Amino acid sequence: MSLKSYVTPSFLIERNKDRCIKCKVCVQQCANEVHRYDEEDDEIISEEHQCVNCQRCVTMCPTGALTIRRNPNELRQNSNWTAEAVRAIYIQAETGGILLTGMGNDRPYPVYWDNILLNASQVTNPSIDPLREPMELKTHLGRKPDSLSIKEGKLQKKLPPQLELELPIMFSAMSFGSISLNAIKSLAEAAKQEGTYFNTGEGGLHRDLYQYGKNAIVQVASGRFGVHADYLQAGAAIEIKIGQGAKPGIGGHLPGEKVEREVSETRMIPEGTDAISPAPHHDIYSIEDLRQLIYSLKEATNYEKPVSVKIAAVHNVAAIASGIARAGADIIAIDGYRGGTGAAPLRIRDNVGIPIEFALAAVDTRLRQEAIRNQVSLVVGGSIRNSADIVKAIALGADAVYIASSALLALGCHMCQKCYTGKCNWGIATQDPHLAKRLNPELGAQRARNLLRAWKHEIQEMLGGMGINAIESLRGNRLMLRGIGLTEKELQILGIKNAGE
């Protein structure tokens, strides 16, 4: 029985016939089989139903003959039953499925970064020219003891393990399985070159990536995929993933079709089986269990690696973070609700969690109130879009940021939000070898490096403008921030003054 779908195409493909040379590059490149060549008519035809607007064909078309636009076809105007609301119902009525999407929250929630302004020196203190004068971005992540004991010029007790970053930006967790090996290789190489870290996510560490171990944060998530002694030893740090911003509180699974040979070997599960990540760790049902796992990992690695705990920004994040710090974590990573993901239920992605700006401000404040801010480093992520976001995050109190969507954009992602289909035409969110090879990790690494370097320069410029030449002087320096267009309550939570104050 075939049921006609009521779902109409989201996009319209316009082909400029004056420009189209019928070279079939679009046909060849579209993994969704939108374009096809009709031999009889010597025409290229586009079937828009499958188009996800990934822009691959548009970008690759050598003559610029293609334009993709939103399908102008409209339902009767209705501010309540929007086209999206109706569309969702049609899809669910046809499939009975949970709506699945990719990348971050795209709802028009406020982006608080954009309501925060930075300071600059004028007259009373000089700004610094980062092109000629020293400008330090080196950052250490890890537990800082409350005091040092130095006797006879010797440190009495070694510093707890620290991650050393040349710039306060790390690549956030993305698993092999959710993204291609070439994408990970790109990030790993860029991290190595620029003196920072990438994160394995829960996908394990592919054998080709062990050479990047010194720049790897290896994740231990609820599915424990690819976790074994060598893996834990290989990384510079271990991250326990409790949650991620895009889908707080829920698990996920990598569908069996993405578990091809390499993924299977890396995750250490049979080919073709679903890789199920349960929502919780089944050895963590309470905060004291987290301590148990943190110390279990420390025991297993002889207390040589910092242990990070990654959580999603949720309502009670400050208290949770405090608990995590007290549970022995060296780093807390907080992922805001705009954070990306390979696959998340739509309703979760769009409705669960809180903005990272609030979470960061609340956590930093709380940890300082409790005088335990030193015990733990704060890393925040969840849609860090540019260097100004980073400067604001650090001024709010972060030690460093995690970037993922930005990094993938650097590699070529076009935000079509269809990562979960595995048909990423840019070779990023796919395990299809035909697609994955489209991302040349050498070019990818170069692009990711370029992004880091560009941001590094921009951060230096902004620091210089504030008259600061070391990143630690920005950390928690909320006087460098002013709010604009925010309510009293928002200003209060962010702990910043209003512009003009």
Place this chain on the structure above:
Amino acid sequence: MEYCIVGNSAAAIGAVEGIRGVDKKGTMTIISDEPYSVYSRPLISYYLAGKVSEDKMYYRPPEFYQNMGVELLCGSGAGKLAVREKTVILRDGTKKKYDRLLIATGGKPFVPPIKGLKKQNVHTFHKWDDVKSLAEELSAGCKAVIIGAGLIGVKAAEALLCLGVEVSIIELADRVLSSVLDEQAAAIAQEVMEEHGVKFVFGDTVTEVLGEGRVEGVSLKSGNKMECDMLIVAIGVVPNTDIVKDTGINVNRGIVVNERMETSVEDIYAAGDVAEGKNLLWAEQRVIPILPNAYKQGETAGVNMAGGNKSFSKGLAMNSLGFFDFKMTSAGMQGGEGYEEIYTLKAEDKFYRKLVIKDNRLVGFIALKDIDRTGILTGLIKDQVEITKFKEALLKTEPGFAEWPKELRKERMLS
């Protein structure tokens, strides 16, 4: 160093280029019995058909000899060889001393003793002059009989058809191009030729050429008679070894050479259609009278003559043959007992592809109609690559490397 080359065709040119690659100074003399700068013998049918103009007949540009420092002695040709004196005696008596000698006299048409053959309008189809004289006698609508449906006969037929001549071919064997095509391929080729108007008589041969002075017809062994206005003898070519008679140079069917192209006499080399050398597929030495072979042998000889070191033992019979727009390529063995054969035949499309395999290695192929990239097959024969894993893919219309094992493909493509 004095180099002397007898003959002025592909092998000779190969030798000149080979010598000059090593020895920039030595003097070179080419002795030719034709009045032309080097031209391409395979082009004579195209010339006849008017597809190639006179100026395009030349295998190398006019300044070639000068640039290469070669003295070209055209016309009289070499008559004798004084091995001890290291001298070539030209037919006009001139003597030419040499330090190193290359015999590149090529082949000569094989003309059997047929009654009444000494007539006007009886031609061979070997030299430029052959087709020039032929051309003068042609008129539209005239009838030609060609003896032999081999490569020469077929190319001659094509040229004649282009000129509006009615062509009949008499072939002793049971099929066309029997030296290069198997029965299935030949059937297709014959069909193509017949579609273009060629009439065939198989299993028969001319016993007498009829006519007074001029050819008027032929009578056949079967007793049949055919009228014609001209007769072309295209039975084959044999090595032109005349010059080495009584010199002690070892001759079998051709002049026997080793893989350095040395004959049995020191400082004398032989190359091209006159030489019988080592080859890739046959155990015994063979004459492989094709241009690529001639050039390579000549080049090998040249390098060695000039003191270099080069060997050539991979002679391979192969042909690319077009009949109007119909294309055929083949190389190596035709198959038969002791060989594995796989093929695709689409008779209605006139497509045929056969691979001949021995010990999991390609030793021959025939490709009809679609010949693109069949050089890959030739390459596989030459390099004797084990093809078990991808042999089926080689039957594709256009073979490629995609089906090859990755390592082998990379080794090939990246080297």
Place this chain on the structure above:
Amino acid sequence: MKRVYVREEYCAGCGLCQVHCITAHSEYKGDIIKAYKKSFPRPLARVIVEEKRPLSFSLQCRHCEEAECVKACITGAMQKDPATGIVINDTARCIGCWTCVLVCPYGAVRRDETLHKVAVKCDMCAEAGGVPSCVENCPNGALEYREER
């Protein structure tokens, strides 16, 4: 000598090398649309793209040291430039006998029968100089123009 090498692990099989090859060998260099729509005959791509998903790669003339095509050419049209090592077919002299097609072990010589029969093959964009157009325009760095390693 420098040659074009493919890294098949990064070839997306897009065929842009062919598009740019055609353009580079047309009378409208640098203008793809005119090259396709106005040049007649439209040149054949000298780059061959093979695809057997996920595998794909492009392949051009290797400009062999011992170039079989040069040695086998019956007209002398196919010549290897002694200075650059580039094998170029003089299409004015080529008569389309396809002996080069028969002997090229890479299958890198194409037949162009649009007007008179002529063999076409990669000339490394020698006329324009610099990096061959296919390499220049490969979107994924899958083609390299380099000395043999």
Place this chain on the structure above:
Amino acid sequence: MQTIDASGMLYRDLNELVRDSISRGVKEICLINVNGQRYIGDGLAKDASTIIEGTPGNDLAAFMEGARIEVHGNVQDGTANTMNGGTIIIHGDARDALGYSMRGGEVYVRGDVGYRVGIHMKGYQDMNPAIVVGGKAGDFFAEYMAGGIMIVLGLGLAPDEDIVGNYCGTGMHGGVIYLRGEVAPEQLGKEVKVVSLTKEDTRILDEYLHNYCRYFGVEREEIDKKPFRKLIPYNKRPYGNMYAGW
């Protein structure tokens, strides 16, 4: 053989002592008076044997790569957590979440086990973890199981006592469970089915049962008195059709 009296020792000191000894080449260590010390055998990869007298604390043998631990007593929660290799023999009961995400090695429990035992156990290539339970198991036994072998013998059950709790094999998508006894359909997760044993199953079982009897001095005839059921998942993609693309 080295003996360490663990009474009153903090786990970090005890474990360091154990690690030191093993790295010095001690092949057999006996820990006496253990009570509640966590992480014993954590990440251990050496070929060594540890005998524990008492009640070791949580996460015994977590991330263990290959060693032998024998416990004369009960073990607490999280034993064999994410274990990759080695053998654990428990002469008592085990508590909750035994063998969570275990990928290799073998665990033998003479008595009962708690909730969520073998949760998310995995097999991979030649790694085929196994848990053998002598008594009964709690709820969520083999939840999300993705590979390996779980055997429950149900020895010493009261007549009306269940061999496993509810939700046995919920979300299971790999591996196999052998239960020596009846199991009601409502006790099973909807992803599992009961099938009959093959000769190969009997062979596999035989190996583990042999070990169980050897380790604990149980008579094999006692076990052979009752037949086994075999539980396997319906498929390895239990949630394949749950989503619709947005």
Place this chain on the structure above:
Amino acid sequence: MLREGQIRIPSGCAISGIMNKKGRVFGGGDIINSIAVMHDRSNGLGGGFAAYGIYPEFKEEYAFHFFFDHTAIKNEIEALLKKNFIIASGEAIPVRKSNSIKDAPLIWRYFVRPKHRVLVKQEVDEEEFVVRFVMRVNSEIDGAYIFSSGKNMGAFKGVGYPEDIGEFYRLEEYSGYIWTAHGRFPTNTPGWWGGAHPFTLLDCSVVHNGEISSYDANRRQLEMYGYKCVLQTDTEVVAYIFDYLMRKQGLPLDVIVKAMASPFWHEIDRMNKKEKEILRAIRVVYGGFLVNGPFSILIGTNQGMIALNDRIKLRPSIAATKGDYLYVASEEAAIRQVCSKPEHMWMPRGGEPVIGLLETSQPTCVPVRTEQEKIAINS
């Protein structure tokens, strides 16, 4: 810095409980040793104990344990007490100075009995009056906090590791027949003593491990019935639910535990008709008291001790018996520490309580059960 009552602070924990079912009293040393074994389950920000039978000389008086922030408030409270109660005795609770315990408030206890005329005037029974008094002090008077208010029992708690708290309060000098203990792992530092466990109301004390996800649903349900959840902690809510269902609704214990940790609907569906009817009614009526999320709790009363897990047993608990003693703890080691050879040791299932009742008790609300069940249901 916000403290319990101003903000919700989830926490994880260790719990342990020991009772002698014959009502024979024993010293506090065992419970301290027991909870100390689970040191790593807490983070030094809370520890506490409840002990029953410790004040035989004042067994008819309510024993109020107070934290005072300063002397002025103490004086104020004493005046208030005098107005409403007859004070049999009042004293500072003896403590032992210790380096590990800092910032202790003033800690006092008063043994009191409500004045009859006050009860008459307010038209409430004695217990209700005490409850209201406690609520009033705790929610309305800054700087004073009643952390124990039952008869012949007392809670002792503070900020620190439980073993240090036990030492601080000199608990080895007390003798009781039930001891429960708690080590706390709060997710921040209020540094406030009142936030520690146990939480008590009258003689009911609760120690708890886990975080109750249904907290606000339960809280708002309770507040309908006059409770004030001033601490915003799970424990408080559990205590009030228990108080409400037992004292106010008069439900038997087995019904109370079924309301708090009810079976799943599909389990109910498989029950016989009668059971099904009852369980369905309990879930339908008391749905607001379903305690959801991970928990294991120990509830002490003068009549006995009850341990309960959430219905899918997300938190550990182990029970054991030896002779007249019943033990319940988060970890077996905690029991082994004080009872190396228990006669019987078992893992309670999710939602199935361990109920230990005094053999001497004649509980008003608990139906009479067989001897076996008195010690432990489903053991």
